[in-house]
Amino acid sequence: MGRVDEVFEILLHLEKKKRESVSAKDIASMLETDRSNISRYLNILHKEGKLEKIDGRPVLYKSINNDTNRVSRGGNSIVDSNNSLDKMVGATQSLAMPIQKAKAAIMYPPKGLHTLLLGETGVGKSMFAELMYQFAIESNIVRKNAPFIRFNCADYVDNPNLLTAQIFGVKKGAYTGADRDRDGLLTKADSGFIFLDEIHRLPPQGQEMLFTYIDNGFFRPLGETEKLIHVDVRIIAATTENPNSHLLKTFTRRIPMIITLPPIRDRSLSERYFLIETFIKEESHRLGKSIYINKNSIISYLLYDCPNNIGQLKSDIQLACAKAFLRYKSENGDYLIINQGDLPNHVRKGILSINDYRNEVDELLNTTYDIFKFNQHEEPPLLLNVDDNRSEDFYTAIEEKLESLKGSGIDEKDINEIINIDIESHFEKYIGSIYRRFDRTGISNVVNDNILQVAEEILLLAQKQLGKEFDEKIYFGLSFHLERSIERIKKGEKIYNPKLNSIRINYEEEFLFAMKIAKILDNKFHIETPVDEIGYLAMFFTTDSNKKFREEKPKVGVIVVMHGRSTASSMVEVANSLIGIEHAVALDMPLSMNPKIMYELTKDKVQQIDKGKGVVMLVDMGSLTTFGDMIWEETGIEVRTLEKVSTPMVLQVLRKVVMGYGLDEIIESLNKKDLYKDELPKKKIRKNIIVTACFTGDGASKKLKSVVETSLVDENIEIMAINIIDEEKLENRICRLSKEYNIIAIIATVNMDIGYIPFIPAIEVFKGYGINKLKKIIDEENMYMKVAESLKEHLTNLDGEEITRDIKYLIYSIENELEIEIISDAKIGIVLHISFLIDNLLAGVIPRKFEDLEIYRNLYEKEMNIIKESISFMEKKYKVSLGEDELAYILKLFLLNQNTV
Secondary structure, X not given: OOHHHHHHHHHHHHHHHHOOOEEHHHHHHHHOOOHHHHHHHHHHHHHOOOEEEEOOOOOEEEEOOOOHHHEOOOOOOOOEOOOOHHHOOOOOOOOHHHHHHHHHHHHOOOOOOOEEEEOOOOOOHHHHHHHHHHHHHHOOOOOOOOOEEEEEHHHHOOOHHHHHHHHHEEOOOOOOOOOOOEEOHHHHOOOOEEEEEOHHHOOHHHHHHHHHHHHHOEEOOEOOOOOOEEOOOEEEEEEOOOHHHHOOHHHHOOOOEEEEOOOHHHOOHHHHHHHHHHHHHHHHHHHOOOEEEEHHHHHHHHHOOOOOHHHHHHHHHHHHHHHHHHHHHHOOOOOEEEOHHHXXXXXXXXXXXXXXXXXXXXXXXXOOOOEEEEOOOOOOOOXXXXXOOOOOOHHHHHHHHHHHHHHOOOOHHHHHHHOOOOHHHHHHHHHHHHHHHOOHHHHOOOOOHHHHHHHHHHHHHHHXXXXXXXXXXXXXXXXXXXXXXXXXXXXXXXXXXXXXXXXXXXXHHHHHHHHHHHHHHHHHHOOOOOHHHHHHHHXXXXXXXXXXXXOOOOOOEEEEEEEOOOHHHHHHHHHHHHHOOOOOEEEEEOOOOOHHHHHHHHHHHHHXXXXXXXXXXXXXXXXXXXXXXXXXXXXXXXXEEEXXXXXXXXXXXXXXXXXXXXXXXXXXXXXXXXXXXXXXXOOOOOEEEEEEEEOOOHHHHHHHHHHHHHHOOOOOOEXXXXXXXXXXXXXXXHHHHHHHEEEEEEEEOOOOOOOOOOEEEHHHHHHOHHHHHHHHHHHHHHHHHHHHHHHOOOOOOOOHHHHHHHHHHHHHHHHHHHOOOEXXXXXXXXXXXXXXXXXXXXXXXXXXXXXXXXXXXXXXHHHHHHHHHHHHHHHHHHOOOOHHHHHHHHHHHHHHOEOOO
16 A cells, blocks of 8 residues: 555544544654655645645645545546556556556456557556556456566567567477477466567567467467467567557557557656656665755756656666765765766756746745655655645744754754755745635634734835735735744744845845834734744735746856866755855866867856856866856856865855856955954853942942842843942943943943943933833843844854944944934844844955945935944954945934934
């Protein structure tokens, strides 16, 4: 019994036992397996019309008709669906008619019909013949141990006598070398089947003898003139040739059932995928190891030209598995993974056809993940995928992906390389699927009315502030998203957004708006929305009714060309996966390859990927370093070459390309020294303190300390009283304290201007309203702490806590200098903006250009100078130069987010 059928049987059992519909979780618990796989099998059964799918939380399934459900998936079957023919890949698609004909040939009274199988090399004629035989046993047409004899007529094509003798037997002396009587295969197949492959190789004499048997039920061995042999044998013949051209008409007229098996090019992508799945699973069982394969490799197998059909597909998969296994053993790897470099070159070319089949591939794979897992213990193989149960949220998908990878023994570093969540693609599918499944009435049965109301208010506000139209697709998607995210936040569950930096850079306006929305949600539902979730919220506002996502602009092409059989492919695979875009391409140059051939391949590839913006070519050494200039001169495509390529270098180039930088900007930044900054040492956690100070001695400052402590009994903050009259200057003391503590505010009896630390006059504290100021400062401090915690997972070259504290001081300093107050929510955006900006600068990314910079600078000359002066301490500390373009962006953030109340 196949896994799909097993799932169906379990559902029927649970349905009868519980007398209600069944969820994927119910079945997964019984089978002790992964819920997402069960959901996949249930959806297959739903598409086949066996189950009714009831949308909700969770999605439920029930059988449509218990009696009819036990009929074959092939349709019009006479026997139970648990038969060999109906288990074939494509049984309900391209093989539906061949299977019906095969069943009819087996079942036709009184003794079935002889059959001729037609089809190209490798389409599976031998397998189909054997499954017809198995079907006959399962249908009680022949006994369980009935013989099945295989014979390939091509094996004896050079000796017609011997060929005929093999089938019919031979009488001693019939021809030279016939030294004794021998029974033929037809005799050995009595009461069973004989499969004659390449039947067109049978000479006319043999064909005549065969149709004589078909007509009369008996035959004479070769050379026999008297003795007749009676047998009961069903004949299945097969040929790759046109039967009208290679077989006697008197023979073909006696074969009433002719079945044509389609070539792989005429079969659906879903069928080819299940063939791929089957063959990798077989190798997984053979090796005794789970096999991982990246998405690009799956796509290559789906789309490559496979002239020798299923047989070639299987051998091409075996070759890749063997290469991956060799690398796994030689490198003492923890897991066995197939990447593009393991694929035969003709297979790799398949991915070049992705643009012609992108929608079909996306629908088939139904996933934004980059790694598939085929488990040697599970039938059929496990697919790491977002299943078709669309009511499940992507948070769960991310968690399941991480857990699956961790559970397979992959270490943290490798997981970070493997995992890739393409947020934009996910949102497009997520929103679309919700819209197809629900209308406004239906959604109210699933999502809380309060959330629906808030979602509508949010979109109205977004329409006003962002100037975009949002239709019901976004309304439904946002409603479902809020339902789950609010639930997770209330439960304290972790929300991780691996694309936070990218979202903030590419959708800056939407991100700032999402921060305002987060505040509304916090107040409405009494939660604290984390920064990672703000990134997800921003994605809902990046679209409008007319366009799903921002129009893709042409980008600089990226090609990596290196010596070796898989070096470049592996490097590009990692870079594309980590950046989250399939943009860079690879060419591997085996050491035995002629450089002239490699040059032509490289030139063709450059011409394919150039979109009018030029191409960056990254190479390792030797003749490859000269290719770029030659291609530039020959084709007119501007090609810039970077030598001594490394994975970090490919990452940096690809990162800049995705951000829209031009060819000159990319090359200039890569030629700079000190491109990377060593990882900063971890900082010890500083205790939060409030400093109280006065001129009149310790007594007044201690009284002030007592008042503050009484007002802040619930805060985990230490109050430190100091005397202003001291040999050491106050500013020096504060500076020294700030190295050991996190100073939240200074309260003093006289006006003090430290510049970067909030100051509250003591008189305001004694009168009461200073305490409110202090509590507001503390609230903001808590906000900064949460941002710092989130940044730890997103910054490459910086310490999240330290950079957040520096930017906090910077914000306060600029507020004082500009004499403005920034909205609290906007401060999150400013922290993120500057943090990622400095992190990117340390990685060599060129800052963006500010539109009409000169006009803006002339208009705000004083303010620009203030920003430049205020931020200079950070430039010095982190050894970066922000430039006027970014200073203008920072000033714009401050001016646009003033608190005007």
